[in-house]
Amino acid sequence: MELWFTEYQTKNLGLTARVKETLFMGKSEFQDIAVVDTYEFGRMLVLDGVLQTSIFDEYIYHEMIAHVPLGVHPNPQNVLVIGGGDGGSVREIVKHTAVQQVEMVEIDGLVVEVSKKYLPEISVALIQEHPKLQLKIGDGIGHMAGAANKYDVIIVDCSDPIGPGEGLFTPAFYQDVYKALRTDGLFVQQTESPFYHQPLLKRLRQDIATLFPITRTYLAQIPLYPSGTHCFTIGSKKYDPLTVDKSHVSQMETRYYNRDLQLSCFALPNFIQELFK
Numbered sequence: 001m002e003l004w005f006t007e008y009q010t011k012n013l014g015l016t017a018r019v020k021e022t023l024f025m026g027k028s029e030f031q032d033i034a035v036v037d038t039y040e041f042g043r044m045l046v047l048d049g050v051l052q053t054s055i056f057d058e059y060i061y062h063e064m065i066a067h068v069p070l071g072v073h074p075n076p077q078n079v080l081v082i083g084g085g086d087g088g089s090v091r092e093i094v095k096h097t098a099v100q101q102v103e104m105v106e107i108d109g110l111v112v113e114v115s116k117k118y119l120p121e122i123s124v125a126l127i128q129e130h131p132k133l134q135l136k137i138g139d140g141i142g143h144m145a146g147a148a149n150k151y152d153v154i155i156v157d158c159s160d161p162i163g164p165g166e167g168l169f170t171p172a173f174y175q176d177v178y179k180a181l182r183t184d185g186l187f188v189q190q191t192e193s194p195f196y197h198q199p200l201l202k203r204l205r206q207d208i209a210t211l212f213p214i215t216r217t218y219l220a221q222i223p224l225y226p227s228g229t230h231c232f233t234i235g236s237k238k239y240d241p242l243t244v245d246k247s248h249v250s251q252m253e254t255r256y257y258n259r260d261l262q263l264s265c266f267a268l269p270n271f272i273q274e275l276f277k
Helices: 058-072 088-093 109-118 140-145 163-169 171-180 198-211 259-264 270-276
Strands: 003-010 013-027 032-038 042-047 050-054 078-083 101-106 133-137 151-157 181-190 214-221 229-236
Touching: 003 042, 013 109, 032 109, 042 109, 050 058, 058 088, 058 151, 058 181, 058 214, 058 229, 058 259, 078 088, 078 140, 078 163, 088 101, 088 151, 101 109, 101 140, 109 133, 140 163, 140 171, 151 171, 163 171, 171 181, 171 198, 171 229, 198 214, 198 229, 198 270
Parallel strands: 078 101, 078 151, 101 133, 151 181
Antiparallel strands: 003 013, 013 032, 032 042, 042 050, 181 229, 214 229
């Protein structure tokens, strides 16, 4: 009998993949966790029935959420990641020579352990206990509330705004992010699909722009995620992503991100520009 997995991305639309094998199913204190091996996407991490990442295309999301903001800040020495339990973001961040320390605060320790076992390509920095990396299993919201003037770049690598991730999409959280950043700091957050989550994207953009003088949204093409197009939004105290000199952007081994994308990913289609007016 064939086994198929479907994520219902809206009430009328689902992404379905044929499954070779279910590698893990369990429940943490916070959520249901599964890893399935599929024919099209390879091994996939699923939280509460929502696809989080896959071996097939994970590099796109992780490179774009990490390298774009780090390419904007001229000297990102101290970086914080909220979430990111699969380890892909920190794998990319530690490639930057300017980065001296990466703190990662993930609420669900079981996600980290499952990812290290079943997604080692993604979790390599966690598995190797990279010397730049400090991992903390705990509440990112509480951690942020207790930090002030500490970080150059904050990367909010969170799941959808439901369950454990819901509190990471609020004005109160963004106020704590602003406080935790240094005077020239910036942060980035994944902000969902520009097709299927427009009200959410518009609200988040407005909430961030209320605090940060420079607010920019950029895009990446990610097959696993709803509509295949995904948004990220940057809030910056000083540096404008649109004025980056790409010749100063670090070159490193990547599969998706490059110097040209550093700037071109901020070119938004008209329908998204209209959404923000």
